Amino acid sequence: MTAIASSINAFRGVASSVPDATRPVETAAQSRLEVASKKIEVEKLHAFFGTAEVLKGIDLPIYSTKVTAIIGPSGCGKSTFVRCINRMHEVTRNARTTGRVLLDGRDIYARNVDAVTVRRRVGMVFQKPNPFPTMNIRDNVLAGLRLNGLSTRDGETIVEQSLSRVALWDEVKDNLGRSGASLSGGQQQRLCIARCLALEPEVILMDEPCSALDPIATARVEALINELRERYTIVIVTHNMQQAARVADFTAFFYMGELVEHDQTKVIFTRPGNQRTEDYITGRFG
Amino acid sequence: MASLHTDQKYEKELQRLRDRVVIMGGSVEDMLDGALRAFAARDADLARAVIERDRGVDQLEIEIDERCLQVLARRQPVASDLRFITTALKIVTDLERTGDLAANICKRVIELKQLAPAEFELPIGRMGAVAQGMLRNAIGAFIKRDAPRAARVMARDESVDDAYAELFPTLLQHTSGDQESLTRSQALQSVGRYIERIADHATNIGEMVVFMVDGEDVRHASLRPDNATAH
Amino acid sequence: MEDASYMRRKLVDHAVRGACFIAALLAVVPLFSVLYYVASKGAGGLNLAFFTELPKPVGEEGGGMANALVGTLELVGLACLFAMPLGVLAGIYLAEFRESKLATVVRFSADVMSGVPSITIGIFVYTLVVLSTGHFSALAGGIALALIMLPTVTRTTEELLKLVPEELREAGLGLGVAKWRVTMRVMVRTALPGIATGVMLAIARVAGETAPLLFTAFNNRFWGGALDEPIASLPVQIYTYAVSPYEDWHRQAWAAALVLVTMVLVLNVTARVLVRHRVRAR
Numbered sequence: 001m002t003a004i005a006s007s008i009n010a011f012r013g014v015a016s017s018v019p020d021a022t023r024p025v026e027t028a029a030q031s032r033l034e035v036a037s038k039k040i041e042v043e044k045l046h047a048f049f050g051t052a053e054v055l056k057g058i059d060l061p062i063y064s065t066k067v068t069a070i071i072g073p074s075g076c077g078k079s080t081f082v083r084c085i086n087r088m089h090e091v092t093r094n095a096r097t098t099g100r101v102l103l104d105g106r107d108i109y110a111r112n113v114d115a116v117t118v119r120r121r122v123g124m125v126f127q128k129p130n131p132f133p134t135m136n137i138r139d140n141v142l143a144g145l146r147l148n149g150l151s152t153r154d155g156e157t158i159v160e161q162s163l164s165r166v167a168l169w170d171e172v173k174d175n176l177g178r179s180g181a182s183l184s185g186g187q188q189q190r191l192c193i194a195r196c197l198a199l200e201p202e203v204i205l206m207d208e209p210c211s212a213l214d215p216i217a218t219a220r221v222e223a224l225i226n227e228l229r230e231r232y233t234i235v236i237v238t239h240n241m242q243q244a245a246r247v248a249d250f251t252a253f254f255y256m257g258e259l260v261e262h263d264q265t266k267v268i269f270t271r272p273g274n275q276r277t278e279d280y281i282t283g284r285f286g
Numbered sequence: 287m288a289s290l291h292t293d294q295k296y297e298k299e300l301q302r303l304r305d306r307v308v309i310m311g312g313s314v315e316d317m318l319d320g321a322l323r324a325f326a327a328r329d330a331d332l333a334r335a336v337i338e339r340d341r342g343v344d345q346l347e348i349e350i351d352e353r354c355l356q357v358l359a360r361r362q363p364v365a366s367d368l369r370f371i372t373t374a375l376k377i378v379t380d381l382e383r384t385g386d387l388a389a390n391i392c393k394r395v396i397e398l399k400q401l402a403p404a405e406f407e408l409p410i411g412r413m414g415a416v417a418q419g420m421l422r423n424a425i426g427a428f429i430k431r432d433a434p435r436a437a438r439v440m441a442r443d444e445s446v447d448d449a450y451a452e453l454f455p456t457l458l459q460h461t462s463g464d465q466e467s468l469t470r471s472q473a474l475q476s477v478g479r480y481i482e483r484i485a486d487h488a489t490n491i492g493e494m495v496v497f498m499v500d501g502e503d504v505r506h507a508s509l510r511p512d513n514a515t516a517h
Numbered sequence: 518m519e520d521a522s523y524m525r526r527k528l529v530d531h532a533v534r535g536a537c538f539i540a541a542l543l544a545v546v547p548l549f550s551v552l553y554y555v556a557s558k559g560a561g562g563l564n565l566a567f568f569t570e571l572p573k574p575v576g577e578e579g580g581g582m583a584n585a586l587v588g589t590l591e592l593v594g595l596a597c598l599f600a601m602p603l604g605v606l607a608g609i610y611l612a613e614f615r616e617s618k619l620a621t622v623v624r625f626s627a628d629v630m631s632g633v634p635s636i637t638i639g640i641f642v643y644t645l646v647v648l649s650t651g652h653f654s655a656l657a658g659g660i661a662l663a664l665i666m667l668p669t670v671t672r673t674t675e676e677l678l679k680l681v682p683e684e685l686r687e688a689g690l691g692l693g694v695a696k697w698r699v700t701m702r703v704m705v706r707t708a709l710p711g712i713a714t715g716v717m718l719a720i721a722r723v724a725g726e727t728a729p730l731l732f733t734a735f736n737n738r739f740w741g742g743a744l745d746e747p748i749a750s751l752p753v754q755i756y757t758y759a760v761s762p763y764e765d766w767h768r769q770a771w772a773a774a775l776v777l778v779t780m781v782l783v784l785n786v787t788a789r790v791l792v793r794h795r796v797r798a799r
Contacts, residue, residue, distance in 0.1 A: 091690055093616065120693030130684040134707050144692035147702055192688070199692060242362050269364045271501025282367045283296065284289045 039064040039203060039233040040085060045099035047080050047089055054080045056257040057099070062203075067225060067234045069248030069265065071241055073285060076254040078237045082205045085235065086122035087115040103203070120148070123201035127208040129188035131180030131195070138176040140191055144199040162194040166224055186217025193224065204228065206236040210243065222247050241281050245269045253277045296361055300370065303353045307374050310346040311425035313339060314381045317388040318421060318484065322414040324392055325477060330399040333392035343385035350378045366498075373498040377428065380487040384421065387480040387487075394473040401470050406460050410474060413449045413481045416442060420488035427492065433499040439492035440504070446485035453478040552778065559775030562768040572738055578765050582773055584740050585754040588655070592734060592750055593724055595659025600666035601716060608674025608712075613700055624675070631668035638664050639729030647733060655741060655748040658734025662723040669722065673715025677708040714788040721784040725777055727752035751777045
C-alpha cells in the first residue's frame with residue numbers, strides 16, 4: 001500500500017469509526033484494523049426461507065478494496081449471506097430478511113431503495129458459469145447494459161476493456177461473434193466476470209466461482225481476483241479453504257447461520273480465536 | 287486437542303510425526319544424560335557409546351523433516367496443525383544440534399579421561415543439571431502441549447548464562463602454566479560452552495512450544511510491533 | 518455350465534431384440550401405407566387447376582380447391598392470432614408463478630381442455646358464436662381452432678420455460694435487470710425456438726381438424742374472404758367430396774388429402790429441425 005493510499009484510508013477510518021453506543025460489538029478484525037474503510041456494514045442481519053431462519057443476526061464489516069472470504073460447512077448460510085448483500089435473496093419465494101446492510105452508509109433495504117439499482121452497484125458471479133446461450137461473446141459482455149436499456153454506443157470499447165480486465169481478450173478477440181457457450185468452463189466464468197465488470201459495479205460478490213472449474217482455470221480466476229481487488233470490493237464464498245487462504249484479506253467463518261469468527265485471513269489460518277473455526281479449517285468437524 | 291481429524295489417515299500421519307519427535311527428544315535427552323554422567327565419571331566408554339547414538343538422532347531428523355514435508359505438500363495444514371508442523375520442523379533442528387553438542391561433550395570427556403574431576407569443576411555439573419532439566423521440560427511441554435511449562439523453561443536460561451559467565455574466571459584461577467592444566471581448562475571451557483548452548487536450544491524449543499499451543503510468537507519481543515497491521 | 522447359461526442368455530437376448538424390431542416395423546407400416554395410399558390416389562388429381570380454380574358446380578368436370586386452400590390458411594391464421602399471444606402469455610404466467618392458486622387452476626383447465634374431443638369444442642363455439650350471430654363464419658371457425666390450440670400452446674410454453682436453467686434468471690437479475698425484462702428477454706428469448714416448435718406442432722394438429730369446422734366455418738363454394746361469412750377448408754372439403762357420389766370429386770378429395778398430409782408433414786419436419794438445431798447450439 002502506498003503512503004498516500006494508506007493515509008487516505010486512515011482518514012476514512014477516522015470518519016467511519018465515530019463512537020456509537022448502539023453499534024454491535026466489534027469483531028476481532030475491526031479492532032485490529034481501524035485504518036481500512038468499510039464499504040459495507042452488515043448489521044443484525046437475519047434471513048429466512050419461510051419460517052426457517054438461515055441467518056441468525058450477522059454483524060460484519062466488509063472493507064473497501066479488500067477481498068473478504070466467507071467460509072463454512074454446507075448449509076451454514078454463506079451463500080444466503082452474499083445474496084442478501086445485493087438483495088438477490090428476496091428473489092426466492094418466501095424469502096425475507098430483517099436487519100440492515102449499509103452500502104456506503106446507506107441501508108440497501110430502506111424503503112426508498114430499489115433492489116435493481118442495488119444489484120447494478122453490487123455485481124454477482126455465480127457458482128456455475130452462466131453466459132446467456134442465445135448471445136454471442138460480445139453481446140454477453142454487453143448484456144447488462146442492453147437488458148437494462150442502457151446505451152451501448154461505446155460497446156466495442158467496453159467489450160475490449162471488460163474482456164481485457166479478465167484476461168480473456170486475447171483468447172476471444174477474433175471470435176467475438178461466437179456463442180458464449182462455445183468457451184471452456186474457465187473462459188465462461190471469466191466471461192461472466194467481464195459481463196459483471198461491464199456495468200462498473202463497486203462491489204463484486206462471488207458465490208463459489210471456481211467450484212465448477214479445474215485447477216488451472218481456478219488459478220486464473222484467483223489471479224484475476226488479485227488484480228480486481230485494486231479497484232473493487234470483493235466478497236467470495238468458497239468451500240475451498242485454501243482458496244480463501246490464497247485470495248482473501250479477511251475471512252469470516254459461518255456456522256449454522258451464525259458468524260463464528262471474522263479476522264484477517266493470516267490470523268484465521270495460523271491462530272484462529274475460536275475452537276469451532278479451528279476445528280473446521282483443520283478438518284476436525286463432527 | 288479437543289477432537290480428532292475427520293480424515294483418520296491424516297490424524298495418524300500427525301500422530302506418527304508427533305511420536306517420532308518424541309522419540310528423537312527422548313534419544314537426545316538420553317544422550318545428554320549419558321554425556322553428563324560420562325563427564326562426571328570420566329567414563330570414556332560411556333562417552334563413546336553416546337557418540338555412537340548421534341547417528342540415530344541424525345537419521346530421525348531426516349525422517350521427521352521428510353514427514354513434515356509430506357504433510358505440508360499433501361495436506362496443506364492450517365492453524366494448530368500448521369503450527370504443529372512448523373514447530374516440529376524447527377525443534378528437530380534444535381534437538382539435532384543438542385545431540386551434536388552432547389556428542390561434543392563426550393569428545394572432550396575422552397580427551398580429559400586421564401585427568402580426574404576436580405573440585406572447581408562442580409559448577410559445570412550444576413549447569414549441566416539445569417540444562418538437562420530445561421531440555422526435559424521443553425520436550426515434556428511439547429508432548430503435553432503445556433505452554434506454561436514451556437515458558438518456565440525459557441525463564442531458566444538466564445541462570446545458565448550467568449553460570450557460564452562465571453565459569454571462565456574460575457577456570458582462569460585454576461590454570462597453571464603447564465600443558466596439562468591448559469588442556470584441561472580448554473576442554474572444561476568447551477564443555478561449559480556446549481552446555482550453555484544446549485540450554486539455548488532448550489529455550490528455543492520452549493518458545494516454539496508456546497507458539498504451537500497459543501499461536502503467539504514469544505521470540506525476540508523487541509522486534510515485534512504491539513499491534514498487527516494490515517499488509 | 519457357464520457355457521450353457523451364456524448360450525441361453527444370448528438366445529433370449531436375440532429373441533427379445535428380434536421381437537422389438539418386428540414390433541417397431543409393424544408400427545410404422547400403417548403410417549407409410551397411409552402416406553403411400555394417399556400419395557398414389559391423390560397424385561393423379563393434382564394439377565394447376567386444383568390450386569387455382571374454384572370448385573365447378575355439381576356434375577361438371579374439373580375445377581379446383583383454391584378457396585379451400587386459402588380458407589384453411591385463413592382459419593389457421595385466425596387461430597394463431599387468437600391462441601398464440603394468449604397461450605404464450607398464459608404459459609409465461611404458469612412458468613413464472615408456478616405455485617400461485619390461479620396457475621394451478623389454469624394448468625388443470627388446460628390439461629382438461631386438451632383432452633376434450635374437438636367436436637365438443639365445435640358445438641360449444643356453435644352455441645356461443647354461430648347461434649348468437651345467426652350465421653356460420655370464418656371467425657367462428659378460427660375461434661374453434663384457437664380453442665383447440667390454446668392448451669397445447671400454453672402448456673408447451675410453460676414446459677419449455679421451465680427447461681431454461683434458473684441460473685440464467687439469476688444472471689439477469691444479478692446484472693440489475695428488472696424482473697419482467699429478465700423474463701421476456703432472457704427466459705422467453707432462450708426458450709423461443711422451443712416455443713416456436715410447440716406452436717408449429719399445434720398448428721399441424723388443428724390444420725387437419727374437420728369436426729369443429731362443420732359447425733362453425735361450415736363450407737363455401739366460393740371465395741369467402743370475409744370474417745363473418747362461411748369459409749371453405751381442406752378437411753371439410755375432403756369430407757364433403759368424399760361422401761359425394763361423383764368420381765371426379767373423389768379424385769379431388771384424394772388430392773386435397775395429399776396436400777393436407779404434406780402440409781402437416783412439412784410443419785412437423787420443420788419443428789423437428791428447429792429442435793435439433795437448438796440442441797446443437799447448446
